[in-house]
Amino acid sequence: MSEYNFKEIESKWQKTWKDQQTFKADNNSSKPKYYALDMFPYPSGAGLHVGHPLGYIASDIIARYKRIKGFNVLHPMGFDSFGLPAEQYAMQTGQHPAITTEQNITRYIEQLERVGFSYDWSREVWTSKPDYYHWTQWIFIQLFHSWYNKETNKAEHIDSLIKKFEASGNSAVKAACDEDTASFTADDWKKMSEKEKSDTLLKYRLTYLADTMVNWCPALGTVLANEEVVNGVSERGGYPVERKKMQQWMMRITAFAERLLQGLDTIDWPEPMKDMQRYWIGKSFGAELNFKVVDKDITLTVFTTRVDTTFGVTYVSIAPEHELIAELTSAAQKAAVEAYVTQAKNRSERDRMSDVKTVSGVFTGSYVINPFNGEKIPLWIADYVLAGYGTGVVMAVPSSDERDFKFATHYKLPIIAVQEGDRTDITKEDFDPKAGTMVNSGFLNGLAVPEAIQKAIKFAEEKGIGKARIQYKMRDAIFARQRYWGEPIPVFYKDGIPQTMEEKDLPLELPQIDEYKPTATGEPPLGRAKNFTYKGYPLELSTMPGWAGSSWYFLRYMDPKNITRFVGEKAEKYWNQVDLYIGGAEHATGHLFYSRFWNMFLYDLGLVSTAEPFKKLINQGMIQGRSNFVYRINGTNKFVSLKLKDQYETTALHVDVNIVHNDELDTEAFKKWRPDFKDAEFILEEGKYICGSEVEKMSKSKYNVINPDDICDRYGADTLRMYEMFLGPLEQFKPWSTQGIDGVYKFLRKLWRLFYNDQGKFLVTDKAPTPEELKILHKTIKKVEEDIERHSFNTSVSTFMVCVNELSSLKCSSKQVLEELLIVLSPYAPHITEELYATLGHKESISTARYPQWKQEYMTESEFEYPISINGKMRAKINFPMDMPAADIEKQVLANEVVQKWLEGKAPKKIIVVPNRIVNVVL
């Protein structure tokens, strides 16, 4: 072969790897293990674009690197194949989502294989396959039969809770449970009916049914999770979303709040990612305080982080959704309150968000007593109070809280300063509510804020009017969607009591239905299934949300074919934990959070060996598209070039980036692109039509999608891989551009020419390497190893380029040198290195080679060229032996004539010699 024929080479090796199962991971290996994982994709109809493989290439480099470093590597791929788009498509066309999904996956696999990933395809999982969701359902059942014991601080089987109830009721039980759980004795428990017992236990189960306010999307006919609602409309489709009370399956993730928070300190994740999760959990320290309602037998409890300001409370405000509002409203205020509550409830999420600045509220007519000073203060309803956080009741301290201040000013409520520097009437800029010492605050006067808080809590606890409390922002997760294309929930209802199916009867397969829409009576699509029952009882009609299957798939890869367990014990112990997880930062509060939750739960049950599923996480940045535009003069079929467009009234239109080269439009191709442009005319600048450009998300509708197959056709997979790495730091967001891909392609051809000249003559010899060649090689081995360990892939590509340039200008032909270079390069460019490695006479794949050990002795220099700086300016360069003492260097520097010239006869104040770095002369 005289030319670098990447097409032939790549298809040959991809076939060989597949046939010989080169990358099959071994579950019975004595080697150390390494688990490198990509976030598996949702297979969309559009196929892969060049942005998808970015993270996959990085993890593949690491997987291949670890293999030649002697690890047994698990590097799997699969598909998150339940999801809304396939279902939407089914609703429009009637095609079963399973068919759509399978077609898309087939296409994804084809595309992935062309890039030459070293996946162990024998472990492929799809979340929509019954043999997979069997175990998703099984985990759901385990959650249902568990509760969270705050004493042992872990999840336990529900039986241990029932025993406690039987022995002594629930008063001594410390558990994560619903807020409204009433207390009962052992006798009460025994007297309860089946239904009552079931209802009680639901308040403790880790997955439970509850009436909650949900985000209901009428257009999609389903509830949505908070993170699926963006700006008051659905993330997918952009349909309006409203608040609605519905009975839903929930996951008691809040039980794990503290451990999910603490666990962050034990894992190697990007700090911004941890911060997002910390913020999502939203832990705050504070206290609850009781406010007795005047003339009523009601006490309202508030949560506050600033008990120290209690003397400054001038009113108490309550959320419009609060259950006690009717009881708390006086006859005189009844009409006003009802009107306000109705209006507040009907306000959509979107209105509320776009309108955070307006204050609104209404007086209830009731008063409460400030527990610190016994003063009577009014009780207001205000929609800035959230029903779902804390107790839904807030003590308002206008002098120290921005919102309370606004509200008090608006409704002319009194304001009492409780700290030095507090504002009482006008808004002061630079107001720090934690700075001043306490005033007007009885026993707290003169204290600084932290001490005042401690003293106030102590006071409240002693008086029995309140206590310290830790509050989290995080809410329990809704675990049901009224959709078809998801895991059926393995629950049936016997006399209205929810029960889980027997494990031996799993999986509960998705039934066939004739249409994928909700039923006429508003039931989910599963309501259309015939005989959808279990033991004669009706089954749950909701399905699981999208994150169910993805919350544990990393465990299934360890033992994907196991039919008796979600993962075999031995396999789980061996693979243990994902060593490196690469994926997008957009999953911070979704997938990554839920996966940690499920894994921690399984850990409590002794089913997995590590509490945290992902030891190290890297976020790859998104590759954006670069769109091109043409400018059509309004009302004509004339197009004007970029610089001249301001002289006309024009409309910018996206143009297919494939008919634009370096922003110059191929006008002939443009005329053929779409029929209505057949007769297009152009106003050119300097004989060219120049297009405008913009960086946007890659999408079909913007005609800016670059397909990896096209790059593979033109330059080959090895070039694609190296170029994507060369583009810049992995974490960075960057627009796709092929400017520069030639440089990478040239590099690979240059590498090829080290082995074969233009006539196809094999150049490699058994000649002993020269010291210079060894130095170049070993510098490269060391640098690339360091780069991979710190995930700086872009600099490695540069290192390889320098190495090949230098070897080629030395006309290096040494087999020893070239072979070691190939091994080091193989994770980046697996096909070409595999081919060349074979031409050196190897029968085994290069992935079985060992990463060469770099040796300092080849790199050691005898001399170092010192830059000499005078007063911080570089003025000369002088060579000195590596181990020369600083004092000798000093003397010789002063004797140097160039230095003398710059010194102009003056004696230096001091001379700083940094060995093997620099000599600095200070005048």
Add this chain to the structure above:
RNA sequence: GCGGAUGUGGCGAAAUUGGUAGACGCACUAGACUUAGGAUCUAGCGCUGCGAGGCAUGGGGGUUCGAGUCCCUCCAUCCGCACCA
């Protein structure tokens, strides 16, 4: 508003613990070889100046013999959260 990230040539970017800023690649310029070149090779390429030199890492200030790197401050862009008491 709160939290986070980023800012270096015409462009993508390097600079790992403060030590010759701009490695490597693209684009560009000149030359060589060639019937030709979207091939290959050689050289040049931050700005400014004829030159010695001077000026340059978003702006301003500081620490240091020495700052892209550390500290203060301001600005711009992007991302996440957003009435969380």
